[in-house]
Amino acid sequence: MSIAEDYIPLARKLARNSMPKRIAFSETVFDDLLSDAMLGLTKASVKWDGTRPFAPFATAWILGEIAKGKRARSGCRSDRLTNPQPMVPLDAAPAVLRDASPGPAEVAEARALWRAVDQLPDPRLGRIVRLHYQFDYSQREIAGVLGCSQMHVSRLLRTALASLAEKLGHAPLAA
Numbered sequence: 436m437s438i439a440e441d442y443i444p445l446a447r448k449l450a451r452n453s454m455p456k457r458i459a460f461s462e463t464v465f466d467d468l469l470s471d472a473m474l475g476l477t478k479a480s481v482k483w484d485g486t487r488p489f490a491p492f493a494t495a496w497i498l499g500e501i502a503k504g505k506r507a508r509s510g511c512r513s514d515r516l517t518n519p520q521p522m523v524p525l526d527a528a529p530a531v532l533r534d535a536s537p538g539p540a541e542v543a544e545a546r547a548l549w550r551a552v553d554q555l556p557d558p559r560l561g562r563i564v565r566l567h568y569q570f571d572y573s574q575r576e577i578a579g580v581l582g583c584s585q586m587h588v589s590r591l592l593r594t595a596l597a598s599l600a601e602k603l604g605h606a607p608l609a610a
Contacts, residue, residue, distance in 0.1 A: 439480035442493050446472035449494065453501045467508065468501055475500030488541055499571050551602045552595075560595035567592060 450468040479496035483489055555561045559581070566572040566580065574592065578585045599605075 437480060438483070438489055439476050442476055442480075442489065443473075445490065445493060446476045446497055449497050450501065453498075453505075467504060471501045471504030472497045474504075488538075491541060491545075502571055547603065548599070551599050554602075555595055555598055560591060560598065563588060563591050564595050564599070 447469060450465065450472040453468050453472075454465060475497035476493055478500065479489070479493040482496070483492055552561045552564050555564070563577055563581075566577050567574070572580070574588045575585045578588045581588065
């Protein structure tokens with residue numbers, strides 16, 4: 436039994452919570468969301484290195500795949516650039532789960548990280564980090580928002596991650 440099989444209820448719950456609120460329940464829509472959630476869970480189980488709790492890691496992957504699936508089915512990617520939909524904050528995402536909620540240490544660490552992001556010396560760096568990691572923008576999409584090249588966004592993201600690693604006392608992070 437793989438770790439992913441233990442978290443299938445998590446994927447189902449996040450898919451159910453992602454159902455549009457304005458329309459009646461549709462099994463087709465739920466099946467699409469569940470399929471996206473299961474893909475996210477599978478990707479998380481493959482990429483998980485065991486150094487951090489699995490539930491918050493899987494939650495981020497599942498929500499990301501659900502968002503990608505919704506964008507793909509809507510047929511409109513530019514809407515995301517002009518009208519971003521806020522995602523669940525990273526420190527609160529796993530709290531929707533009864534069995535796999537984060538401990539105080541994980542919540543404190545996530546809050547410290549986002550405080551550090553807000554305190555980056557250049558506000559543009561904080562914006563890039565949030566767009567990339569919280570709102571799942573690609574570097575190309577961030578470049579479109581900022582009016583610069585994808586390569587420049589890559590450099591700025593690398594600078595921001597190095598600054599965050601130094602501020603938090605961690606080894607340098609990869610973009």
